[in-house]
Amino acid sequence: MSEITRDVVIVGAGAAGLTAAHELQKAGLSVAVLEARDRVGGRLWTDTIDGAMLEIGGQWVSPDQEALIDTVAELGLETFSRYRTGDSVYVGPDGTVSRFTGDVFPVAPETERTIAEITERLDAMVAEIDPDRPYAHPRAEEWDTISWDAWLRAQTDDDEAVRNLAFATGSAMLTKPTHAFSLLQSLLMAASAGSYSNLVDADFILDKRVVGGLQQVPLLLAERLGEDVFLGQPVRTLEWSDAGVIARTDGMTVRARSAILALAPVLYTRISFVPALPRLQQQMHQHLSMGFVIKVHAVYDRPFWREQGLSGTAFSPYELSHEAYDNTNHGDERGTLVGFVSDRNADDVFRLSAEERKERILESLSHYYGPEAKNPVVYYESDWGSEEWTRGAYAASFDLGGLHRYGGDLRTPVGPIRFACSDLAGAGYQHVDGAIRMGRLVAHDIIEGNRT
Numbered sequence: 001m002s003e004i005t006r007d008v009v010i011v012g013a014g015a016a017g018l019t020a021a022h023e024l025q026k027a028g029l030s031v032a033v034l035e036a037r038d039r040v041g042g043r044l045w046t047d048t049i050d051g052a053m054l055e056i057g058g059q060w061v062s063p064d065q066e067a068l069i070d071t072v073a074e075l076g077l078e079t080f081s082r083y084r085t086g087d088s089v090y091v092g093p094d095g096t097v098s099r100f101t102g103d104v105f106p107v108a109p110e111t112e113r114t115i116a117e118i119t120e121r122l123d124a125m126v127a128e129i130d131p132d133r134p135y136a137h138p139r140a141e142e143w144d145t146i147s148w149d150a151w152l153r154a155q156t157d158d159d160e161a162v163r164n165l166a167f168a169t170g171s172a173m174l175t176k177p178t179h180a181f182s183l184l185q186s187l188l189m190a191a192s193a194g195s196y197s198n199l200v201d202a203d204f205i206l207d208k209r210v211v212g213g214l215q216q217v218p219l220l221l222a223e224r225l226g227e228d229v230f231l232g233q234p235v236r237t238l239e240w241s242d243a244g245v246i247a248r249t250d251g252m253t254v255r256a257r258s259a260i261l262a263l264a265p266v267l268y269t270r271i272s273f274v275p276a277l278p279r280l281q282q283q284m285h286q287h288l289s290m291g292f293v294i295k296v297h298a299v300y301d302r303p304f305w306r307e308q309g310l311s312g313t314a315f316s317p318y319e320l321s322h323e324a325y326d327n328t329n330h331g332d333e334r335g336t337l338v339g340f341v342s343d344r345n346a347d348d349v350f351r352l353s354a355e356e357r358k359e360r361i362l363e364s365l366s367h368y369y370g371p372e373a374k375n376p377v378v379y380y381e382s383d384w385g386s387e388e389w390t391r392g393a394y395a396a397s398f399d400l401g402g403l404h405r406y407g408g409d410l411r412t413p414v415g416p417i418r419f420a421c422s423d424l425a426g427a428g429y430q431h432v433d434g435a436i437r438m439g440r441l442v443a444h445d446i447i448e449g450n451r452t
């Protein structure tokens with residue numbers, strides 16, 4: 001059992017924790033980062049599976065994600081654009097496959113008009129939301145007590161319009177059924193990316209990737225921190241008082257003046273707090289839950305869809321894989337498709353055998369790209385729901401009514417304990433950018449506190 005003393009102990013070596021640690025160290029404070037897994041990066045994980053480099057976790061960088069863009073540049077990493085030459089594909093309610101360009105789905109003119117009108121309304125509402133304080137909007141309570149689905153259905157009885165509008169923040173982002181979260185939560189998701197229109201624009205939100213993989217961000221940050229990062233050290237107990245904290249793992253004890261909890265909020269309950277966290281936090285944390293999505297990787301000997309003039313971008317709220325993209329690695333001759341199976345669809349396919357699940361998912365991809373999609377040379381499903389130290393994907397959000405009730409308290413420190421995670425962010429919410437912003441924010445709070 002080793003025992004060390006530092007200024008700050010950071011629990012979790014994801015993008016948020018490592019950013020915080022790095023900022024604190026630059027300011028001259030000593031840190032220890034305790035990580036449960038035997039690797040750094042958390043929800044960033046680049047690995048080689050059957051000879052193919054895959055982004056098992058987060059990968060895309062969009063132009064509004066300035067904190068991530070700065071970090072990527074500062075670490076000397078290069079980016080490349082997602083392949084997007086050619087037509088996108090949309091599968092309609094009766095299974096009809098249509099090609100289109102731009103970000104307007106090829107639906108009937110009346111449905112298109114309805115989608116455009118509601119999008120305009122949503123953009124206006126999103127413009128009024130401060131992503132750091134969505135709960136402060138004068139209509140926060142009203143908007144937080146109606147589900148995203150119910151609000152959309154109150155705007156129009158055009159089911160195809162509702163499904164297309166719903167999935168941008170539903171299956172594609174919060175990855176929960178649209179009856180399970182509020183309109184306000186949906187507006188926050190959009191506000192965190194600048195507007196609802198930005199969120200539905202795949203060319204914006206899924207713009208660039210990092211050559212060699214996004215996990216290099218945490219790997220390089222950890223390299224700078226050197227021996228201050230301790231792997232395989234799940235924090236079991238956190239004793240706290242005004243005098244400081246004592247974090248205990250199975251093999252280590254770290255005494256520090258402050259602690260940063262840089263883990264998904266659904267995992268706070270895995271730590272025994274001594275004394276217990278205040279009533280408010282104990283209640284609030286129960287109203288946050290993880291979304292659930294399977295990220296499916298299918299690698300082919302060549303990007304065959306490009307030969308048919310397809311960009312690889314494909315959408316359908318009626319398909320098992322509601323969206324899919326060309327995810328070919330930089331400079332790779334092989335072609336990779338990435339598809340996503342979200343919320344209840346993910347539940348359903350995980351009830352099948354692995355073989356049946358693969359068959360169903362590839363069948364869905366073949367509706368977009370043709371029968372060749374059924375025969376990848378490498379097939380892999382990112383299954384974050386089974387990861388003990390994450391328990392879902394992409395991130396956590398409040399259940400219906402939780403955001404206006406608890407949002408204002410989410411980041412409030414408890415004694416010497418601060419909270420940082422992408423799931424608590426405003427701008428960049430649920431994204432790596434948000435994790436970096438939160439890491440910087442809590443680090444600067446501690447640095448400022450030290451000066452006064």
Ligand SMILES: Cc1cc2nc3c(=O)[nH]c(=O)nc-3n(C[C@H](O)[C@H](O)[C@H](O)COP(=O)(O)OP(=O)(O)OC[C@H]3O[C@@H](n4cnc5c(N)ncnc54)[C@H](O)[C@@H]3O)c2cc1C
Pocket residue numbers: 011012013014015016017034035036037040041042043044056057058059060061233234235236262263264267270271295382384389390392393394395420421422423430431432433435
């Ligand atoms: C499949 C998938 C695809 C995604 N795609 C994108 C994308 O394209 N672009 C994008 O920007 N974002 C994407 N995201 C989201 C993004 O990856 C996350 O928002 C971000 O990486 C979260 O960083 P974090 O540091 O806040 O949390 P995490 O990465 O979850 O880090 C928390 C760390 O804490 C550790 N930990 C937990 N409990 C303990 C404990 N008791 N003791 C010690 N350590 C503990 C965990 O092991 C983990 O390493 C995706 C996520 C997933 C899962």
